[in-house]
Amino acid sequence: MSVTAETAVPSDHPGVDELFGLLAYGQLSAFYRLSSDAEMSPGLRGKVAMAGLAATDFEHFELLSSALSDRGVDVFEAMAPYTEILERFHASTTPSSWLESLVKAYIGDGLASDFHREIIAALPEDVREIVRESLEETARSEFVVAEVRAAIAANPQERSRLALWARRLLGEAVTQAQYVAMQREALAELVMAAAGDINNLAVLFDRLQDEHARRMEALGLS
Amino acid sequence: MSVTAETAVPSDHPGVDELFGLLAYGQLSAFYRLSSDAEMSPGLRGKVAMAGLAATDFEHFELLSSALSDRGVDVFEAMAPYTEILERFHASTTPSSWLESLVKAYIGDGLASDFHREIIAALPEDVREIVRESLEETARSEFVVAEVRAAIAANPQERSRLALWARRLLGEAVTQAQYVAMQREALAELVMAAAGDINNLAVLFDRLQDEHARRMEALGLS
Numbered sequence: 001m002s003v004t005a006e007t008a009v010p011s012d013h014p015g016v017d018e019l020f021g022l023l024a025y026g027q028l029s030a031f032y033r034l035s036s037d038a039e040m041s042p043g044l045r046g047k048v049a050m051a052g053l054a055a056t057d058f059e060h061f062e063l064l065s066s067a068l069s070d071r072g073v074d075v076f077e078a079m080a081p082y083t084e085i086l087e088r089f090h091a092s093t094t095p096s097s098w099l100e101s102l103v104k105a106y107i108g109d110g111l112a113s114d115f116h117r118e119i120i121a122a123l124p125e126d127v128r129e130i131v132r133e134s135l136e137e138t139a140r141s142e143f144v145v146a147e148v149r150a151a152i153a154a155n156p157q158e159r160s161r162l163a164l165w166a167r168r169l170l171g172e173a174v175t176q177a178q179y180v181a182m183q184r185e186a187l188a189e190l191v192m193a194a195a196g197d198i199n200n201l202a203v204l205f206d207r208l209q210d211e212h213a214r215r216m217e218a219l220g221l222s
Numbered sequence: 223m224s225v226t227a228e229t230a231v232p233s234d235h236p237g238v239d240e241l242f243g244l245l246a247y248g249q250l251s252a253f254y255r256l257s258s259d260a261e262m263s264p265g266l267r268g269k270v271a272m273a274g275l276a277a278t279d280f281e282h283f284e285l286l287s288s289a290l291s292d293r294g295v296d297v298f299e300a301m302a303p304y305t306e307i308l309e310r311f312h313a314s315t316t317p318s319s320w321l322e323s324l325v326k327a328y329i330g331d332g333l334a335s336d337f338h339r340e341i342i343a344a345l346p347e348d349v350r351e352i353v354r355e356s357l358e359e360t361a362r363s364e365f366v367v368a369e370v371r372a373a374i375a376a377n378p379q380e381r382s383r384l385a386l387w388a389r390r391l392l393g394e395a396v397t398q399a400q401y402v403a404m405q406r407e408a409l410a411e412l413v414m415a416a417a418g419d420i421n422n423l424a425v426l427f428d429r430l431q432d433e434h435a436r437r438m439e440a441l442g443l444s
Contacts, residue, residue, distance in 0.1 A: 028270065032261075032273070039254075045298065054277075058277040
């Protein structure tokens, strides 16, 4: 990533707690969504792959929970401001098929990772490592890519339907991210510190779009 | 445990693969049941506790899966004979409330652990450790005990309802275990090797009953 903040925020910046709370609930809700989506899997292999993604998300949740506790913050209090927004995101993007759930897992995970990787520059050194670990890209996502590509090859009409679905996921994610930015001042400050200034903020969002486009290509949906 | 088999079966006994397959599907199906039952939790703390139990089950599944692969056995093939029986168990014991799901998690986990701990004596040394690790009692079950006891204290009528539920769980588990024993000869042989002879088999089952009774007491249901 090419973003380098002039100065990282101090370790006790309240935006760090807000970021950890957001990440923690994000991982927890992803755990539940993935394990519930897995019921749509046509076979046991898909179920195992989804369970693996979900279990990794829970490990990340535990990492963030203990990081918050080290900072003297209760994880449940830290998550509270984000539960409604994240549940709204999930409710508005409930997959109606196994393929849609795979695309959501891949696109959603990727977007979250990219966003947090962008703001890492603004974080004090001791906090960076926690964010990095909690966003560790799982090797299991290869399974998703292979599965989606195979489905499109077998049924080319799926391509445009899934491409539309992926676009909706991006739109909803942006909408909910804007809500978060409006409501959580300290977190918004962290993002601004990462971008450097308002112009660079646009550049940051462009980069997120580019990464999204790259993932669409990986899935065979571009 | 006081069981000591005269001789452990050899490492390449087919019953070991059957045991690992049964354990693997047991852990995987527990993962899915726990994470789906968690939806009934009235609060986020309960959800997190259930997710933790589920994630531990998935770790155990991965351990068994790689142990099978080391033995040259595909985990999906090894699990296949048990999917129907375990799904039948779960279908016949679907919790209708958060408390029922907590009791099921605790009683079911405990029964499975005890049973496998009993047959450990018949296992060759290199296999014992894998079974032990995959049955590691999670500290998280304290949460279940506290939650159930509090619910009973607040509403004493729950006690007899939940006690009945726990008895049904035991009955269904025994029924399905008998199916497994009838259908899987090598696994039944392993159990016999652990017990020593047919008389000791009765002693083994008595001990399982005792442990179950001890758990009922821990939950305040005896």
